[in-house]
Amino acid sequence: MRVKVKPLECTGCALCELACSFHWDEAFSLVSSSVLLYRAEEKKDYMGVIVKTEEDLFLGRPEGAVEMKLGEIQKQGAGGGASAKPILIRQACDLCESAGVEPQCVVICPHGALYLE
Amino acid sequence: MDAIYCGDTLIVDLPSGKTEEVGFGQEMLEENGPGLAAGLALYREHEDDDPLVIGSGLLTGTTAPSSSLGFVLGKSPLTGEPAVSPLSLFSGAEMKLSGFSMMVIKGDSPGPVYLWLHDGVADVLDAAGLWGRDTWVTTDAVRAEMGEHLVQVVSIGPAGESASKLASYSINYWGSGDTAALGARMGEKKLKAIALRGLGMLDAEEPPGFYDKGKELLAKAPAWNGLNKVGNGLGAGDIDAWLKPIVHRYRSCFACPAACNTFVKYNESPSVMESTGVEEPGMLVTGAASAAWLLSGGWKAEQACRAMEAMARAGIDLIRGARELAGSPLDDSGGIDNAVGGLSGEEEAGWPGVERFSEGLFGPWVPPLVAEDEWLLANQIGYVLGICPIYLLASGIETGGLFGLCSTAAGIELDSSTVAGMFS
Numbered sequence: 369m370r371v372k373v374k375p376l377e378c379t380g381c382a383l384c385e386l387a388c389s390f391h392w393d394e395a396f397s398l399v400s401s402s403v404l405l406y407r408a409e410e411k412k413d414y415m416g417v418i419v420k421t422e423e424d425l426f427l428g429r430p431e432g433a434v435e436m437k438l439g440e441i442q443k444q445g446a447g448g449g450a451s452a453k454p455i456l457i458r459q460a461c462d463l464c465e466s467a468g469v470e471p472q473c474v475v476i477c478p479h480g481a482l483y484l485e
Numbered sequence: 486m487d488a489i490y491c492g493d494t495l496i497v498d499l500p501s502g503k504t505e506e507v508g509f510g511q512e513m514l515e516e517n518g519p520g521l522a523a524g525l526a527l528y529r530e531h532e533d534d535d536p537l538v539i540g541s542g543l544l545t546g547t548t549a550p551s552s553s554l555g556f557v558l559g560k561s562p563l564t565g566e567p568a569v570s571p572l573s574l575f576s577g578a579e580m581k582l583s584g585f586s587m588m589v590i591k592g593d594s595p596g597p598v599y600l601w602l603h604d605g606v607a608d609v610l611d612a613a614g615l616w617g618r619d620t621w622v623t624t625d626a627v628r629a630e631m632g633e634h635l636v637q638v639v640s641i642g643p644a645g646e647s648a649s650k651l652a653s654y655s656i657n658y659w660g661s662g663d664t665a666a667l668g669a670r671m672g673e674k675k676l677k678a679i680a681l682r683g684l685g686m687l688d689a690e691e692p693p694g695f696y697d698k699g700k701e702l703l704a705k706a707p708a709w710n711g712l713n714k715v716g717n718g719l720g721a722g723d724i725d726a727w728l729k730p731i732v733h734r735y736r737s738c739f740a741c742p743a744a745c746n747t748f749v750k751y752n753e754s755p756s757v758m759e760s761t762g763v764e765e766p767g768m769l770v771t772g773a774a775s776a777a778w779l780l781s782g783g784w785k786a787e788q789a790c791r792a793m794e795a796m797a798r799a800g801i802d803l804i805r806g807a808r809e810l811a812g813s814p815l816d817d818s819g820g821i822d823n824a825v826g827g828l829s830g831e832e833e834a835g836w837p838g839v840e841r842f843s844e845g846l847f848g849p850w851v852p853p854l855v856a857e858d859e860w861l862l863a864n865q866i867g868y869v870l871g872i873c874p875i876y877l878l879a880s881g882i883e884t885g886g887l888f889g890l891c892s893t894a895a896g897i898e899l900d901s902s903t904v905a906g907m908f909s
Contacts, residue, residue, distance in 0.1 A: 376758075379710070379744035381737035382575075383703070386548050389686075390696050396547050397686040398582065407575075408634035411621075411658055413733055413748040413769070414760040430734075430758040476548065476700060478708040478742035 369484055371403065371461055371471055373417045373428025377481035380405060380415050384473035384482060391464055391472050402461040403473045403482075417481065419473075422460045428481075488895040489543060490519075490586040491685035494527065495607050499594040499674055502609045509586040514897060519543035521569060521868035522907035524558045527589050528567060534591035535560060537670060539580060539679065541572070542871020543897070546581035546687055546739070548699040549890050550706040551876035553738035555580045556868055557639070561665035562650055562673075568665035569846050569868060573771070574746070576637040576656050577871065578739040582683020590676065599627065599640075599678040604685070612677035616646060619798040620655035621765075627680050640678035641668045642800025648672045651830035653802035659746075659769045660793065660803040662850035664834035668800050695893035702887070707880045708742035710735035712773040714879045715745055715852055720838040721777035727786050728770065731755050736769060743876055746771050751787045768794040774836050774849065775803035781837045782811025791818050795825040804849065808832040846908070854878045862905060869904050 388401030404418045406429075417428040424437050438456065463484075464471045474482045493506040509523075517526040520542035528538045541555040555577025561568035572580060580588075584605025597612035615623050624638040638657050645652040645668035652668035654661050671677075689695035711725040728747055733755045735744035749755065750767035757766070768790045770776055775796075779789035789807075792815075796806045806825065809832045815821060834849045835841040841849060842857050847864040851874045855863070860878070867874030870887055877884065884901065891899045 376734070379735055379737040381739065381741055381744075382578075383548060383740050386740065387700075390548070390692070393686065394692040394696075395686045395688045397684070398578075399684050400686075409760055410634070411625075411764065412760055412766055413736070413750075415734070415736075472700075476703060478703065478706065479744070 369463065370421060370426065371419045371463065371474060371482055372426060372485050373419065373433055374481050374483065375416045375428040375430050375433060377479045378415065378417055378428065379479055380407060381478065383476045383478065384417065387472035387476040391467055392459055400458070402459050404455055404458070418455060420455050420458055420460050425455065488690045489547070489687050491582060491687055492584040492586050492605050495585040495588040495602070497588065497590045497600060497607065497609065498592060499590060499598065499676065500592040502594070502598070504607045504609065514895060518904070518907040519869055519895070519897065520871055521556050521558065523587060524556060525567070527587055528558055531589050531591055537590040537667065537674070538587065539572070539590070540587040541577050541581040542869055543891055543894060544887070545871030546578040546683075547689070547894070548696060548703065548740065549870070549872060549887060550703050550882060551738070551741040551743070551873040552871050553577050553741055554867060554871045554873050557654070557663070557667050559667050559670045561667065562648065562669045563666050567846060568667065568848065570654070570663035570665050570667050570848065571661065571850060572639065572656065573662060573738050573873065574637070574656050574659065575739050576639055576681060579637040579681040579683040581687065581871070582685040583681050584683070584685050590674065593673060594675040597675050597677050599676065599680060601631070601680045603682040615677045617643065619643065620800050621658050621798050623678055624657050627678055631680065631682070633682060635682060637681045638678055639681070640800070641671045642798060644800045645669055645672035649830060651801050651805060651828055653800060655797050655800055658797060659771045660775065660797045662772060662848075664802055664804055664848035664850055666802065689894045690896050691893040695890060698886070698890055698893060702882070702890070703742065706742045706882055710744045712745055712747060712770065712776060714743070715875055716773040716777050716836070717854070717879070719777070719836050719852060719854070721773060721836065722780045724773060724776045724780055727780050728776070731767070731786055731790065733767060738873060741873060741876055743880065745773070745875070749786070749790045751790060768797070772803055772850070773852065774834070775807035777837050778804070778807035778811040783814040784811070785814070785816070788815050788818055788821065792821050792825060795821055799825060801825065801828065802834060804834040805830065805832050808835065851875055851878065862901060865908050866901065866904050869899075869907065
C-alpha cells in the first residue's frame with residue numbers, strides 16, 4: 369500500500385504538502401513534507417506531485433506517473449527547486465501510521481488527486 | 486511573534502537602502518487586529534513616508550480553506566487614498582513564510598532596486614539591469630539570480646516604471662488583481678520587484694485543534710474548476726466554454742479548493758502534457774473580469790488571451806485594459822502589441838453590465854456577487870483572515886468556521902462585527 373497520484377486531477381493547491389508537514393512537525397511549512405508539489409516550470413504549467421518513500425519516489429508527472437528508485441533520482445536530480453529542501457533528505461512517507469490516522473494528504477486533497485493503492 | 490505569524494515587521498527605508506526589524510507581537514494583533522487591520526495601523530504610523538505595506542492574513546499559509554491571501558497596501562495614484570490589492574497564487578503564502586510578518590517600504594529609492602525576502606533575511610538589491618524589462622523577463626532574471634524557480638516575484642513592467650495610471654504589479658508572469666495602480670507606486674519608488682521565498686514554519690497556538698477544525702472545514706468546502714463560478718450572475722457570459730478549446734489545466738491558488746485560474750496554451754497544443762522545448766506555451770488566466778470584458782466585446786479566446794499576456798508582461802491592469810480593448814476585437818494576433826501599447830487608461834475597472842461599487846479601500850478584483858455591504862464585509866474578512874474574498878463569495882462558505890479557527894490559531898476571538906469594527 370502506498371500513496372499514488374492522479375496528476376491531471378491535481379490543481380496545485382499544496383494542501384497535501386501542508387497536511388504532511390503538519391503530520392511531521394505539528395506546524396505548517398513547505399520544507400518538511402514527504403509529498404512535494406513540483407512547480408518549478410511555472411511558465412509551461414508543468415506541474416506534478418512527488419511522494420517520497422523509503423525505497424523510491426512516486427513521480428506524479430502530467431504525462432504519466434512513474435516510480436523511480438532513489439539511486440536513479442540521485443543521478444538525475446529532482447526536487448522542485450533549489451530551496452525546496454531536497455527531496456532525498458526529507459522524511460519518507462509512513463502513510464501517517466505513526467499518528468494512527470489515514471494518510472492526511474489523501475484525506476485533505478479537495479480534488480481526489482491522491483489515493484492509496 | 487510566535488502564534489501563526491513568523492518573524493517581525495521589516496522596515497525598508499528606500500532612500501538609504503537600509504532595513505530594520507521591529508517587533509510584531511500579540512499586542513499588535515490584539516490592539517489592531519491581524520492581517521490588513523495590522524497593515525492599516527502600520528500604514529498610518531508611517532504615512533508621512535508614503536509607504537507600501539506588504540503583509541498576510543492571520544490564516545494565510547495554513548490548511549484553512551483558500552488561505553492564499555496576502556496584500557499590498559498603499560496610496561493609490563488613482564484616488565490619492567489608501568487602497569489594497571491582493572497577493573494571490575503562492576505569493577501571499579510565501580510572504581507569510583518569508584520570516585517577516587509584515588513589511589513597510591518607506592520613501593523612494595534614488596535608483597532601481599528590488600527586495601529579496603527569504604528565511605528572515607532581507608536584501609535591497611540593485612535592479613538597474615532589470616529596469617526597462619517586462620515582468621516575464623524580470624521574473625526569469627530574479628529566479629535565475631537566486632538559482633531558485635519557486636521564488637515568487639511581484640514585479641512591475643514598463644507601465645509601472647513610467648507610473649502610468651494603467652499600471653498594475655504582476656505576480657510572477659500573471660495578472661494580479663491590482664486595480665489601484667499600486668504598480669505605479671512601485672515605479673515611483675523605483676522598486677522594480679519584491680521577491681519572496683518562505684522556508685519558515687507557522688505554529689498554531691493549539692495545533693491539533695486548529696488542524697482538525699481546518700480539515701473539517703475543507704471537507705465541506707466547495708471545490709470547482711474554472712472561472713464561471715466567479716463571474717456567475719454578472720452577465721459575464723460562459724467564460725469556461727469560450728476558453729475550452731485552448732484550456733490546458735486548471736490551477737488553484739495556495740490552499741484553495743477552487744481552481745479558478747485557467748492555463749491556456751496557444752503556442753503549442755493544449756493537450757501537450759510533457760515539458761517540451763516550447764518555453765512560453767501560453768498564459769495563466771487569473772481573473773474572470775478581464776476575460777468577461779473581452780468575451781463580451783466579441784474577442785476570440787486565443788486573441789483575448791494573447792492580449793492578456795501582453796498586458797501582464799507590460800504590467801498593465803488586465804481589467805481596465807480589457808475593458809478598453811473590448812470594443813475593438815482583433816481577429817488575428819498581429820496588432821495585439823500595438824493595441825495594448827496604445828491603451829489610454831481612461832476606463833475604470835469593473836465588471837461588464839454591473840454598476841461599480843464605491844469601494845474605498847477595496848477594488849473590483851472581487852466580483853459584486855452580493856449586495857454592497859456584504860461585498861465590503863467579505864473583503865474585510867478576507868484580508869484580515871487571509872482568505873480569498875472571491876472564494877468566500879463564490880463558495881458561500883460559512884465564515885463562522887473560519888472565525889473559530891482564529892482562536893485555535895492565535896487565541897484571538899473574532900466575528901464579523903469585530904472585523905468590520907477594525908475598519909471603522
